[in-house]
Amino acid sequence: MIFYFSGTGNSRHAALSLAGESEQIINITDCFRQDQFEFGIQENEPLGFVCPVYFGALPLIVQEFVRKVRFSSIPAYIYGVFTCGSFSFLCEEMLRSLLSESGLKLSSAWAVRMVPNYVVMYEIVSDEEQNRILDDAEQILLKIRSEITARHANSTELSDEHRRIAEEMAPIYKEAVKTHKFWIDDTCIGCGTCAARCPVGAITMRDGYPSWNTSTCQHCMTCIRCGAVEYGATTHGRKRYTHPDLRKKKKHDHTTEACAAHPS
Secondary structure (H helix, E strand, O other): OEEEOOOOOHHHHHHHHHOOOOOOEEEHHHHHHOOOOEEOOOOOOOEEEEEEOEOOEOOHHHHHHHHHOEEOOOOOOEEEEEEEOOOOOOHHHHHHHHHHOOOOOOOEEEEEEOOOOOOOOOOOOOHHHHHHHHHHHHHHHHHHHHHHHOOOOEOOOOOHHHHHHHHHHHHHHHHHOEOOOEEEOOOOOOOOHHHHHOOOOOEEEEOOEEEEOOOEOOOOOOHHHOOOEEEOOOOOOOOOOOOHHHOOOOOOOOOOHHHHHOOO
C-alpha cells in the first residue's frame, strides 16, 4: 500500500514506479475529499508514503494525513520516499516522529531528485535537463523498489548544515502558502480544472472564473500548471513544469485521460 501526494506529478510517478503488482496506490488528496483515514493492511504488506519536499519539510497536508491515518494492524515495514530538487532535509525526521505518535516505526527512507517545479521562485530547467534528471530518477526508483522488496533498512543523512537551512526555510513556507498573490491572465477560459485539482479546495469558480477562497493553501503548484494562472509578478512568462505522465496534448485540452483520471 502506497500513499502519495503530488502537485505536478513527480511523486505520483514515483509511487507508480515503486508499486508492486496489484499493490494499492492511494492519493492522499482523495482521502481528505472522501474523509477516509482508516485502512486494512495485510500481514507483511509494506506501507509507503511518497511526497515532495516543501521548503525542507513535509507538505502540510501530508503531515495532517499521517496524524489522522489508522490501520487495522501494525505494518511490519514502513518507508518514505521524498521527491526533491536537491535534498530531503527534515522530511525523514518529521515522518519518523509523526508515525511514532501512532506507535508506528519508520523502517527506511530515500530521497529522489526530480525536476524542481516551484516556478514561484525560479525558472524551470530546460527540457534537456529535465530529461536527464528524470532518466536518473528512473534508475534510482528501480534501486529503491528492489530494496523495498528486500525490506532493506535505509536512512538518509541529515547534516547540521541541512538542518540549519531547513529551519531557516520553515518560517518562509508559512508566509509563502498565502493565496492573495494568485491571479489569472486573459488566456483563462474558465474551464474549472484548477479548482477541481486543488487538493484543499482553495479555489472556487465565480462568474465562470477561478477565485481563491482561502487565505492559505499548499503551494503545490497544481493550479499553476495551467499557464493562465499566475503568482504575483514572478511567474509571468515562465515555463511551467508537469511530469510527462500528466502532460496534455495541447493547451487547455482538459478532456484527456491524464487530466480526467488523475486530477493531481
